[in-house]
Amino acid sequence: MSLYGRRVTLPVITPIVLQKRVVKVYSEDDTCRTLEVPSDITARDLCQLLILKNHYVDDHSWTLFENLPCLGLERIIEDHEVVIEVQSKWGIEEGNRLYFRKNYAKYEFFKNPVNFFPEHLASFSNEINEAMSHTEILQMFLSASGYPEIHSYLYAKEQGKKTWKKMYFLLRRSGLYFSTKGMSKEPRHLQLFSEFSSSDVYMSLTGKKISGALVSYGFCFKPHKAGAARDLKQLYADSEQIRTCWITAIRLLKYGMQLYQNYMQPYHGRGGCGSLNTPMRSISENSLVAMDFTGHKSRVIENPSEALSVAVEEGLAWRKKGCLRLCSPSTLQNVPSNMAIHSSQPWFHRKISRDEAHQLILRQGLVDGVFLVRDSQSNPKTFVLSLSHGLKIKHFQIVPLDEEGKLFYTLDDGHTRFSDLIQLVEFYQLNKGILPCRLKHYCVQIAL
Secondary structure (H helix, E strand, C coil): CCCHHHHCCCCCCCCCEEEEEEEECCCCCCCCEEEEEECCHHHHHHHHHHHHHCCCCCCCHHHEEEEEECCCEEEEECCCEEEHHCCCCCCCCCEEEEEEEEECCHHHHCCCHHHHCCCCCCEEECCCCCCCCHHHHHHHHHHHCCEEEEEEEEECCCCCCCCCEEEEEEEEECEEEEEECCCCCCHHHHHEEEEECCEEEEEEEHHHHCCCCCEEEEEEECCCCCHHHHHHHEEEECCCCHHHHHHHCCCHHHHHHHHHHHHHHHHHCCCCCCHHCCCCCCCHHHHHEEEEEECCCCECCCCHHHHHHHHHHHHHHHHHHHHHHHHCHHHHHHCCCCCCHHHCCCECCCCCHHHHHHHHHHHHHHCCCCEEEECCCCCCCCCCEEEECCCEEEEEEEEEEECCCCCCCCCCCCCCCCCCCCHHHHHHHHHHCCCCCCEEEEECCCCC
């Protein structure tokens, strides 16, 4: 038999499993960093790696986001999710991105569930007393058997129609339903809108002008498969509080106890990339006491007003020393004459608009006390303090006062005056004054 007539069977070639993958991560100022990571790295471990490489402080608020610019959607990638698996659902030409930034509200519902699930949006069991504790509310959400019912009116498009209609929706363990007859909860009037096993919930970044909806607070369900834009199921809420309630409840329903374990894990240590952990120091505010060392013997300052006064004085004295050190004659010659002292502060964002400030705070979490200071667009000589409180963003005008040749800044028509914006921010970090809450977390746009 001729050699050329024989059939040769080649051995099966087993594909080599790649142990390392390359990922590109962006920050809010659109700088990016390319990293080679294990193929099974989780979102939390990738955040830890970026924290270590950039020498950031790990305050458990760093978060990885999945951003879909073509669809105008974004969602939190949960700490336990495998990053490469998230990327595997992307289309080649979709231009999707991973973003790394702070999000103070990621697990805030575990600390203040009442704020996220108000009575008019969440129904609990009739057998339970209405005055439920935080622990009892969380136990209901994390229970494998029961689950509070989330309900409200939302805007949705009817099948085959382009117009938006306001319908009554209910969230249950089996999925998201809408009522075909007013607010009726009878099974015959409920129709399934979406289930969650094969989809993720995203926040809409586009406004009502683009979507055609009557309101701006949108979210949607997107199937896991790539290129599923036509299968998006979009909804819009009347307020930020309603949207936040729905998205949070769906996250809890989808992942349950896993979210709570993610929340608690930083406090118990973790494996995997544990060697990448940055050192942490956790001190409760209640364990700190004010001391007076001016006399022959030190004493504890028990009067709250005196303690606050001493804290403000010490803070201002420390800042003035720092300013004198930084503004020595040798350094002053290198500083532009028109640069204000607050320009270098991380909480100051210069000439951003009201909408841009709103979006920046929203991206970093609607937690009480998240803030930034910016130039006023309506009045070039004034500034604006943008502050998150009660799942809303409020704006307060900082007005300059000129008295006898000296310039002061005030939030309360001159009752409390400050020589510069740094002094103003430091004061309201200690005392809420006329504000609804103290300034706690400043919004900053990091660079990778």
